[in-house]
Amino acid sequence: MTESDFAGTYASAEMTLDLRVEDGRLGGEIILHGKRLPLRAALYGEHIYGSFGSLGTEFPFQAGFEGPHLRVLSGGAEYVLPVAAPGNPLAAMVPPAAAPPAPAPTSVEPQVFRHPTGGRFTIPPGWSALPSEGGVQLVPPGAGLDAPGPTEVYTVTTDPAPAISAADDPRVLAYLERSLGQMIPNVERAGAPEPVGSGIRFRHHARNPLTGGRIDVVAMVTLLRGAAVAVVGISEPAVLESRLPALEGVFRSLDWGEGDQDPTLVGTWHARSDGAADHLGDEARHTIELRSDGIAGIAGERGGRRLGTWNAGGGMLYLLWADGTSATWKYEVSGAPGGRRVTLRAPGASASVEWTESAAHGA
Numbered sequence: 030m031t032e033s034d035f036a037g038t039y040a041s042a043e044m045t046l047d048l049r050v051e052d053g054r055l056g057g058e059i060i061l062h063g064k065r066l067p068l069r070a071a072l073y074g075e076h077i078y079g080s081f082g083s084l085g086t087e088f089p090f091q092a093g094f095e096g097p098h099l100r101v102l103s104g105g106a107e108y109v110l111p112v113a114a115p116g117n118p119l120a121a122m123v124p125p126a127a128a129p130p131a132p133a134p135t136s137v138e139p140q141v142f143r144h145p146t147g148g149r150f151t152i153p154p155g156w157s158a159l160p161s162e163g164g165v166q167l168v169p170p171g172a173g174l175d176a177p178g179p180t181e182v183y184t185v186t187t188d189p190a191p192a193i194s195a196a197d198d199p200r201v202l203a204y205l206e207r208s209l210g211q212m213i214p215n216v217e218r219a220g221a222p223e224p225v226g227s228g229i230r231f232r233h234h235a236r237n238p239l240t241g242g243r244i245d246v247v248a249m250v251t252l253l254r255g256a257a258v259a260v261v262g263i264s265e266p267a268v269l270e271s272r273l274p275a276l277e278g279v280f281r282s283l284d285w286g287e288g289d290q291d292p293t294l295v296g297t298w299h300a301r302s303d304g305a306a307d308h309l310g311d312e313a314r315h316t317i318e319l320r321s322d323g324i325a326g327i328a329g330e331r332g333g334r335r336l337g338t339w340n341a342g343g344g345m346l347y348l349l350w351a352d353g354t355s356a357t358w359k360y361e362v363s364g365a366p367g368g369r370r371v372t373l374r375a376p377g378a379s380a381s382v383e384w385t386e387s388a389a390h391g392a
Contacts, residue, residue: 245265246263
């Protein structure tokens with residue numbers, strides 16, 4: 030892959046990315062909500078890494094192809110951009126034809142987002158749903174952005190909830206507040222939990238660590254198939270209140286159906302484990318079985334065994350064990366049948382782990 034493979038224009042409803050080769054490097058600009066942000070980037074392996082400028086400050090980004098689209102990541106935000114259709118240069122020389130009469134209004138079918146694990150919800154009109162390693166990012170129309178990055182964040186997250194039967198279980202709130210505290214150090218609870226739909230709504234407030242301004246947090250949590258599913262919004266109070274009807278629509282539409290199993294992962298795999306880094310366990314060697322019916326099993330060399338379920342799609346593998354623990358990896362399968370390898374990387378990890386179809390020498 031070369032820099033020229035990335036040259037082109039990519040666009041979604043929220044953003045346009047224009048890339049061109051300049052003196053052996055990639056240059057161009059990002060157009061976001063009418064703002065033009067110059068960029069520069071270089072190719073490393075299968076991805077490009079670079080920075081864009083805004084108000085005299087440089088912000089890093091990276092991008093890589095995912096099928097026919099370009100996936101762009103920066104500051105925790107993620108955008109999936111299709112290739113923009115080129116315009117016809119001769120069209121501007123022809124007088125435009127009279128506009129046809131406007132069609133009669135028709136009802137628009139709601140767009141449903143479906144996750145590889147089987148989770149699904151209705152996307153609000155004008156919003157986008159972008160799957161990521163940490164959940165699903167919800168992007169509203171006209172999403173706020175300033176120099177440090179997005180000013181509003183909306184996500185759908187899922188966490189195992191073993192032995193919890195109700196969303197108002199105190200353990201749910203305790204886990205939620207631990208998670209929020211890791212993101213926003215000065216977050217504080219604001220009022221008692223409120224019922225909403227089939228779950229509970231929690232409200233918190235905090236101070237933006239960069240600006241000192243007030244931000245509010247709303248989390249709506251329900252239980253589905255043994256997991257706590259949350260719709261979370263973080264923004265300035267007035268902005269968040271304006272987004273709440275759409276977020277509540279997402280929450281009330283949450284459902285869970287059948288998940289996906291990538292057939293290339295079905296089979297028996299062998300791995301060497303380093304314990305915490307790969308979430309397999311504390312034994313040195315493991316045999317992993319992924320069955321076509323979604324059942325997963327891991328057996329250690331000293332007899333330890335765990336059972337659970339697995340789903341895979343969009344380059345992400347999800348394991349949920351019967352003991353309530355889980356693991357998520359980005360994966361790639363390579364090699365010929367009988368000698369294939371699966372390369373996996375956990376979210377935020379710098380090192381990858383490898384599963385092989387053939388047992389390692391000496392295993």
